[in-house]
C-alpha cells in the first residue's frame with residue numbers, strides 16, 4: 001500500500017488504473033494534472049462567486065439575529081406598494097437591514113452570472129468540455145431558487161422549516177461553488193483516477209453524509225430556540241432546545257470519530273500529502289466550530305457567536321468539498337485514449 005503516491009505509480013485500483021502508461025507518468029499522483037492550471041482571469045471570478053455565496057449566509061444570519069426578517073413584511077415589495085422601505089419609526093433599522101440583504105441578492109446574482117459566463121467562454125474557446133456547464137450554471141440557478149424560497153420565507157411569516165430550507169440550499173450552493181472553482185482550476189477533463197484506498201473513499205462518503213446531518217440538525221436547534229428569525233414568536237418548532245442541542249452535538253462527536261478514522265486510513269495507506277492536508281483542515285474547522293457551538297450554548301446564544309457559528313458551517317462545507325475532491329484527480333483527456341472503454345465509461349464526465 002505504501003507505494004501509493006510514488007512517482008509514476010497509479011495509486012489505487014480504480015476503474016482507470018489498470019491502464020497502459022498514462023500521460024501523467026513520471027509525475028507523483030495527486031500533484032495535479034500535467035496541463036497548466038486555469039489562468040487568473042478564470043480563477044478570480046470563481047473565487048468572488050464563492051466568497052459571495054459564503055457572505056450572503058452571514059448577512060442572512062444578521063437579518064435573523066437582529067430579528068429583522070419581517071423588516072420588509074411582504075415580498076417582492078418591501079412594504080405594500082413599494083419595493084424600498086418607507087420611513088416608519090416603529091421599524092427602527094429592521095426594514096433597512098432586511099432590504100440591504102435583499103439588495104445583496106443582486107450582488108450574489110451578478111457574481112453567479114459572471115461565473116457562468118467564464119465557464120461558457122472556457123467551453124467555447126478553451127476546449128473545456130460542455131459537461132462543465134451545469135456546474136457553471138448551478139450558482140445562478142441557486143440564486144434564483146433562493147430568491148423564491150426567501151420570498152416564501154417572508155410570506156410564511158418566517159416559518160422555521162422554510163428558514164431551514166433557505167439555509168440548507170445555501171450550503172448546497174457553497175458546495176457547488178467550491179466544486180466549480182476546483183474543477184475549473186484542475187485544468188484536466190479526462191477520466192477520474194482515485195488517489196486513495198477504497199476504504200478511505202467509503203469513509204469519505206460517510207463523512208459527507210454526517211456533515212449534511214449535522215447541518216440539518218443545527219437548523220432544527222435554531223428553529224426551536226430564540227433565534228428562529230421571528231423576534232415576536234421565536235422557538236416555533238417547539239422542541240426542547242437542550243435535547244436537540246445534545247443530539248446535534250452528539251452527531252458532531254460521531255463526525256469527529258469518522259474523520260479521525262479516515263485520517264488514520266489516509267496516513268496508513270500512504271495517501272498523497274494534499275489529501276491528508278485537506279483532511280486536517282476539515283478537522284480544524286470541525287473542532288473550531290464545535291468549540292463555538294458549545295460556548296454559544298453555554299452562554300445563552302449571544303448573537304455574535306451564533307453568526308460565527310453560521311460562518312463556520314459554511315467554511316466546513318468549503319473544506320469538506322475541497323477534501324473530497326482532493327481524493328481523486330482528473331487525467332488529461334488524451335490519457336483516455338489508451339484506456340479500455342470500460343475503464344473510462346462514466347468517469348470521463
Ligand code: HEM
Nearest residue numbers: 215218219221222225227245249286289290293294297313
Ligand atoms: C461540526 C460542528 C458543527 C456544525 C457544522 C454546526 C452547524 C450548525 C448549523 C448549520 C446551525 C443552524 C444555523 C442556522 O439555522 O442558521 C447550528 C445551530 C446551533 N448549533 Fe451547531 N454546529 C456544530 C457544532 C455544534 C456543537 C458542538 C454545539 C453544542 C451543543 C452546537 C450548538 C448549536 C446551537 C445551540 C445552535 C442554535 C443556534 C441558534 O439558536 O441560532 N453546534 N449549528
